[in-house]
Amino acid sequence: MSSETLILGIETSCDETAASVVRNGTEIVSNVVASQIESHKRFGGVVPEIASRHHVEQMTIVVEEALEQAEVTMDEIDAIAVTEGPGLVGALIIGVNAAKAIAFAHQKPLIGVHHIAGHIYANRLIEEMKFPLLSLVVSGGHTELVLMKEHGSFEVIGETRDDAAGEAYDKVARTLGMPYPGGPHIDKLAHEGTPSVKLPRAWLEEGSYDFSFSGLKSAVINTLHNAEQRGEEIDVKDLAASFQESVVEVLTEKTKRAVEEYGVKQLLLAGGVAANKGLRTRLTEMFGEREDLELVIPPLSLCTDNAAMIAAAGTVMYEQGKRSTLTMNANPGLML
Amino acid sequence: MIVLAIDTSNQPMSLAVLKDGSVMGEKLINIKRNHSLQAMSEVEALLASLDVTPASLNRIVVAKGPGSYTGVRIGVTLAKTLAWSLNIPIVGVSSLLSLAWPGKYFDGMVVPLMNARRGNVYTGLYEYRDGWWTLEEDRNMAISDWLVHLAEREERVLFTGADVDVFWEEIQSVLGDRAYRVSEEEAYPSAVMMAKHAEGLPDEDAHGFVPNYIRLAEAEANWLKEQEKKNG
Ligand SMILES: [Zn+2]
Numbered sequence: 129m130s131s132e133t134l135i136l137g138i139e140t141s142c143d144e145t146a147a148s149v150v151r152n153g154t155e156i157v158s159n160v161v162a163s164q165i166e167s168h169k170r171f172g173g174v175v176p177e178i179a180s181r182h183h184v185e186q187m188t189i190v191v192e193e194a195l196e197q198a199e200v201t202m203d204e205i206d207a208i209a210v211t212e213g214p215g216l217v218g219a220l221i222i223g224v225n226a227a228k229a230i231a232f233a234h235q236k237p238l239i240g241v242h243h244i245a246g247h248i249y250a251n252r253l254i255e256e257m258k259f260p261l262l263s264l265v266v267s268g269g270h271t272e273l274v275l276m277k278e279h280g281s282f283e284v285i286g287e288t289r290d291d292a293a294g295e296a297y298d299k300v301a302r303t304l305g306m307p308y309p310g311g312p313h314i315d316k317l318a319h320e321g322t323p324s325v326k327l328p329r330a331w332l333e334e335g336s337y338d339f340s341f342s343g344l345k346s347a348v349i350n351t352l353h354n355a356e357q358r359g360e361e362i363d364v365k366d367l368a369a370s371f372q373e374s375v376v377e378v379l380t381e382k383t384k385r386a387v388e389e390y391g392v393k394q395l396l397l398a399g400g401v402a403a404n405k406g407l408r409t410r411l412t413e414m415f416g417e418r419e420d421l422e423l424v425i426p427p428l429s430l431c432t433d434n435a436a437m438i439a440a441a442g443t444v445m446y447e448q449g450k451r452s453t454l455t456m457n458a459n460p461g462l463m464l
Numbered sequence: 465m466i467v468l469a470i471d472t473s474n475q476p477m478s479l480a481v482l483k484d485g486s487v488m489g490e491k492l493i494n495i496k497r498n499h500s501l502q503a504m505s506e507v508e509a510l511l512a513s514l515d516v517t518p519a520s521l522n523r524i525v526v527a528k529g530p531g532s533y534t535g536v537r538i539g540v541t542l543a544k545t546l547a548w549s550l551n552i553p554i555v556g557v558s559s560l561l562s563l564a565w566p567g568k569y570f571d572g573m574v575v576p577l578m579n580a581r582r583g584n585v586y587t588g589l590y591e592y593r594d595g596w597w598t599l600e601e602d603r604n605m606a607i608s609d610w611l612v613h614l615a616e617r618e619e620r621v622l623f624t625g626a627d628v629d630v631f632w633e634e635i636q637s638v639l640g641d642r643a644y645r646v647s648e649e650e651a652y653p654s655a656v657m658m659a660k661h662a663e664g665l666p667d668e669d670a671h672g673f674v675p676n677y678i679r680l681a682e683a684e685a686n687w688l689k690e691q692e693k694k695n696g
Binding site for chain 1: 498500501503504505507508518519533534538540542545546670671674683684687
């Protein structure tokens with residue numbers, strides 16, 4: 129019994145109120161997510177004040193459901209792991225304060241977790257990690273290449289200098305008149321079109337693993353406007369396919385270079401944009417058959433924000449003896 | 465019967481612990497420090513100094529708003545999560561009542577004020593008789609309209625809370641010498657008064673407990689206006 133670690137995870141960094149119980153950092157016992165997406169759709173994007181209000185409404189209900197589904201009581205839980213940052217500050221605050229109250233009420237250890245560490249550790253719920261590994265993190269707020277040489281150690285070798293890939297997807301989708309969230313719509317359209325429109329690829333300086341998507345986003349918007357002014361019809365499907373082609377090519381080429389340079393044993397895909405079919409397909413084509421490298425792509429439900437990933441990352445921190453105090457605060461700019 | 469009361473809806477934070485109706489301890493923190501950082505740890509420190517364990521708490525009282533959206537949410541999140549975790553009842557009290565305490569024996573009306581920006585205030589009309597009650601509902605309105613309303617009643621009015629400062633000139637110009645104000649050391653919230661008042665209020669369910677913001681979120685208000693326009 130005592131060799132088993134049960135962690136309660138809580139995540140409220142954006143528009144999902146989530147709680148989960150994870151065993152030994154590898155096994156999901158329960159995973160509850162209350163999505164607010166229907167509420168935010170009215171506004172064409174996440175409204176921070178509305179997100180905070182929903183989190184307060186859902187918080188205890190979601191945690192109770194996670195414990196009930198796991199059929200465990202708080203007595204059996206070893207520690208509470210919560211997203212400390214980054215994210216929307218008003219949203220993070222709800223999860224952090226709820227976690228502090230639970231930790232205090234039950235006199236349990238509290239562990240603040242980095243949201244991206246969570247996304248990466250979602251993979252451990254599928255496949256045990258083999259180091260060194262490289263993780264490509266792609267979400268609405270992040271585009272990063274993270275090198276891990278051991279548990280709990282994260283080295284960001286490349287990151288976006290402007291828009292995150294997911295952000296570029298949403299902005300392009302809005303320009304094309306698609307409803308929020310736009311990423312999945314572009315992904316779907318892209319599969320119906322051919323990448324025939326010439327769009328830039330931002331490789332940046334020789335050898336850089338950083339990303340930049342704002343130029344690409346502007347190029348798409350300009351292409352549309354210019355066509356409009358000239359009275360030309362532009363095939364939206366082809367434009368979507370061309371945009372996706374540029375994003376996927378830059379992401380996967382830089383990933384490939386990093387895989388070779390660092391000689392990693394595993395490549396993990398992480399973050400909400402990991403749900404993108406174009407990206408998943410290309411990565412599988414490039415790395416799926418390699419014998420020296422294991423490609424891990426989590427199922428969609430573990431790519432988007434959830435608390436199981438926070439509990440999984442928190443488990444490693446718990447085992448390494450890392451603890452937060454009750455003065456822990458939400459930290460929207462937390463570094464990995 | 466041990467009650468913990470929490471008010472984080474203003475910059476000053478007030479905490480209190482009462483046993484069978486009498487005060488065991490209270491804490492006021494009136495420096496600029498983030499409530500999200502300090503509220504839980506200050507509750508922990510206060511309870512520890514009183515030798516009260518979390519498991520021995522019987523009831524949580526919380527200021528449920530109006531006030532700073534974030535501040536109110538921090539107090540409510542802590543209170544409802546503690547209540548749910550400890551399986552004890554929660555009771556919400558108006559954040560304005562927490563500011564009204566210096567008017568307990570004032571001969572006239574007591575009006576707590578919180579600055580709600582752009583010339584608006586969160587406010588209400590309070591009077592103490594055999595206990596507290598509200599003469600008029602808590603509200604969010606233009607200070608100018610509120611003062612006209614108060615002037616019509618031709619009574620003495622005591623304004624409470626630190627934000628009275630912001631509006632004092634305007635108040636005096638409308639109400640003249642019928643307007644009174646609390647002094648600086650009385651212009652803070654009192655969790656003790658909240659806990660006392662809550663003795664007469666029914667228990668509430670932690671899961672369903674939400675802040676009383678009084679105002680809709682701006683995006684939601686705009687969205688509703690648009691819907692009305694669309695539907696003629
Ligand atoms: Zn995320």
